[in-house]
Amino acid sequence: MDRIDCMRAFVAVAATGSFAEAARQLRQSPSGTSRAVAELEAQLGLVLFNRTTRSVKLTERGRIYLESCRQILDDIETAEAYARGEGARPQGVLTVAAPILFGRLHILPLVNALLAAQPTLAVRLILSDRNAHLAEEGIDVAVRIGDLGDSSLMARKLGRVCTAIVASPDYLAEHGVPETPDDLKNHAIIAFEPLDTTNEWRIAPGVRPVRLMPRLMVNSADAAITAAEAGVGVTRALSYQVRAGVEAGHLVPILTRYKAPEIPVSALYPPRRIISPNLEAFLQFAGEYFRSNPVVPLWEWGNPG
Structure with missing residues (x-):
């Protein structure tokens, strides 16, 4: 089988994690796709996939080879498009x-x-x-x-973005505005788990991290921001995530004199x-x-x- 066709089969199997699905996308038989990958492995003297009855996963060498294969196939496709006069037209x-x-x-x-x-x-x-x-x-x-x-x-x-600490105007009116990072210990904290992987908030360079005990933990930035707008407490998110709420008056940035890293x-x-x-x-x-x-x-x- 042609070396380029073998590469296409290898890339399709890596993308789908399945010989059968790769064969369907390539419009060939599963046995043909399997044979193409086997030929490629024989030519290279490498095992590209770890195969079990339940899964097909790239080996470490396969992962390295995959990036080069994608680049080669992309370059071939682009060169052919230019040769056909299609180079300037996205499709x-x-x-x-x-x-x-x-x-x-x-x-x-x-x-x-x-x-x-x-x-x-x-x-x-x-x-x-x-x-x-x-x-x-x-x-x-x-x-x-x-x-x-x-x-x-x-x-x-x-x-560029930065982290921003925010709370609703009603929450701050009732509980006061934190003036220092340590003041956050006296407030209800809403933690967004992907951003707050520990309970330590690093507010800004040169400022000692503050350890906080969240009252609400969520795995969605949207949920953390919605809870803050509802007055549940103080949350920390990325600046682009809270900008609409701040500009609408639903949220107020706090501790802004502590400049977070970009x-x-x-x-x-x-x-x-x-x-x-x-x-x-x-x-x-x-x-x-x-x-x-x-x-x-x-x-x-x-x-x-």
């Missing part, structure tokens, strides 16, 4: 991943505008608060909030010699969207409270 499916709330507030409007402008393009939008693995899950571009470390992925900066918001995508028209269109629209709708830390809002 097919672009897969985008983003955090749930950020995706709903910012990436979905961006995608809606992109789809309106590009009638031959389709988008698969995955909203999840976990960091997806781009190569394994067939994701073309992912929006991440946080430091990127030593990621080998390419990054395009979209904005957190970058980035679009990540695999390094490629040729950027596909689909990805290029998304990055262009993302740049335009965030210039018109900047995502910035609380202290750049103007007068947040």
Whole structure:
């Protein structure tokens, strides 16, 4: 079997976690897909998948090889599109991943505008608060909030956020406004578990962390913010998550003299010699969207409270 066809079978199995589903997507028999992967393993002298009766999972070497395969196949597809004179026209499916709330507030409007402008393009939008693995899950571009470390992925900066501590005006009128981080110990705390993995809140650089006992713990930023707006207590979230509530007067930022660190918001995508028209269109629209709708830390809002 052709080496490129074997690579396509390998990538499809890695993306679906199933030989049968990969075969269905490739429109070939499961035995043909299995044979293609086996041929590739024989050529490489490697085991690419750990197979059991219940699951198919990449080996460590398979995970490394997958990223190179995706890049090769993407480059082939893009080169063929340019050769056919289709290089400037986005078409097919672009897969985008983003955090749930950020995706709903910012990436979905961006995608809606992109789809309106590009009638031959389709988008698969995955909203999840976990960091997806781009190569394994067939994701073309992912929006991440946080430091990127030593990621080998390419990054395009979209904005900046920070943590913000907020409560409703009614709650603060009844219980008083905390003036120092230690004052939070005397207040009802609403903890958002993905952000508050411990009970220590690190308010700002150089400020001693404060250990708090939450009265309400939730695993959704939306739920924590809704509870704070209802007057249940004080919560901490990312600035973009609470901006609408603050501007509507439902929430008030507190302890704002303690400046929280900035957190970058980035679009990540695999390094490629040729950027596909689909990805290029998304990055262009993302740049335009965030210039018109900047995502910035609380202290750049103007007068947040």
